[in-house]
Amino acid sequence: MKNIIILALSIFLSVSTFAQKEETKNKKEEKPVRSPFNSSLVINNQTVIQPSKGYLEFIIYHRMSGMDKGISNLYGFYGASNIHLALQYGITNKLMLGFGSEKYSKMQELYWKYKIIQQTRSGSIPVSISYYGNLVIDARDTSNFGSGYKFTNRFSYFNQFIISRKFNKKLSTQFSVAYAHFNAVEEGWYNDIIGTSISGRYKIHNDISAIFEYNLPIPYKETTKKSKPGFGFGVEIATSTHTFQIFVSQYDEIIPQKNYVFNENEFSKEGIGFGFNVHVKF
Numbered sequence: 001m002k003n004i005i006i007l008a009l010s011i012f013l014s015v016s017t018f019a020q021k022e023e024t025k026n027k028k029e030e031k032p033v034r035s036p037f038n039s040s041l042v043i044n045n046q047t048v049i050q051p052s053k054g055y056l057e058f059i060i061y062h063r064m065s066g067m068d069k070g071i072s073n074l075y076g077f078y079g080a081s082n083i084h085l086a087l088q089y090g091i092t093n094k095l096m097l098g099f100g101s102e103k104y105s106k107m108q109e110l111y112w113k114y115k116i117i118q119q120t121r122s123g124s125i126p127v128s129i130s131y132y133g134n135l136v137i138d139a140r141d142t143s144n145f146g147s148g149y150k151f152t153n154r155f156s157y158f159n160q161f162i163i164s165r166k167f168n169k170k171l172s173t174q175f176s177v178a179y180a181h182f183n184a185v186e187e188g189w190y191n192d193i194i195g196t197s198i199s200g201r202y203k204i205h206n207d208i209s210a211i212f213e214y215n216l217p218i219p220y221k222e223t224t225k226k227s228k229p230g231f232g233f234g235v236e237i238a239t240s241t242h243t244f245q246i247f248v249s250q251y252d253e254i255i256p257q258k259n260y261v262f263n264e265n266e267f268s269k270e271g272i273g274f275g276f277n278v279h280v281k282f
Contacts, residue, residue: 032118036128036166037174038238039279040088040096040113042199043213043247044230044259047174048130048164050113051090051281059086059100060278063252084254106139107255119166128164133157136255145184153184158257173200180257188225194218195260201236209236211245217260227263232275243279248272 037047040057051057061084086109088098093115100109111134119128138144138154145153157180164174178195185191199213215230234247250265250272265271 030120030122030124032128033121033166036119036164036172037201038207038209038236039243039245039277041245041277041279042174042201042211043232043234043245043249043275043277044251044254044256045174045176045197045199045213045215046113046130046132046160046162046256047199048115048118048128048162050096050115050130051088053090053093055090056282057088058280058282059088060084061086061102061254061275062277063254063275064273082252082254102254104253105258107258108137108139109255110135119164126165130162130164132160132162134256136257150184156180156182156255156257158255158260160256170203171200173198178256178260180260182257182261185261188223189261190219190221190223192220193227193261194220207238209238210234211236211247213249215259217263225264227261228265228271230259230263230265241281243277245277247275249275251275 035049037049040047040049040051041059063082082102082104084100084102086098086100088096088111091097096113098111098113100111101107102109111132113130113132116129116131117125117127119125134157136156136158138156142149158178160176160178162174162176164172166172176197178197179192180195181192183191195215195217197213197215199211201209201211203209210233212233213231217227217229219226228250230250232247232249232251234245234249236243236245238244250263251259252265252273253259253262
């Protein structure tokens, strides 16, 4: 009888331990995938990454002038440059709020990002989806806005849905759809535009990755001036507290709606330049 009781207890404990291990394994697999990207940006495009609740990030964006003057201008390093400084904070684990200020056109940006769904390790949710939006004020002098000036002429807006997938430990890509609007534009441009983009990261070695992006503006009204598609590629180096990206792209602007609506740069020696982004996590 004693042996039967001991055997029964052994079977019960084995079954309980196995069930607990299976439950722990299932919970682990249902967690979000780890680090599909290293930071909230890939060159000029937002990613599905954002600071967690209570965490703060400081970002420095820097864009050099074009390479067309060659070595005399050190391929754009000595030319006029654009800089943008931003702080972003995790309100919750799903909602981020940020503010940035840009040199060109004195653009002041209030922006936000929200995680809609996250890709799971088990694959039960195959992609991550986030929404990004901003409200920007052009703080230049009133004389820059011509006749018929209204304060609302200073405003522009950007909305974007980002769909991301981490395929394996090395490769992550994302696709996004965006809508940009300016309350006032110069003659020849249209106030609204939609666009798509694809971007990605491929881990080369440890914390070093190759990054790329391609943006395609799609005007839905005929205009005399048309925004050009944008392309960029570069290298990213990441640590636990910093992410550094250096790249070549067509953009000297940083505010996303300006890149979608007003990009006139061709992907040529005159239209491309070096740039870098630095992310500091607190």
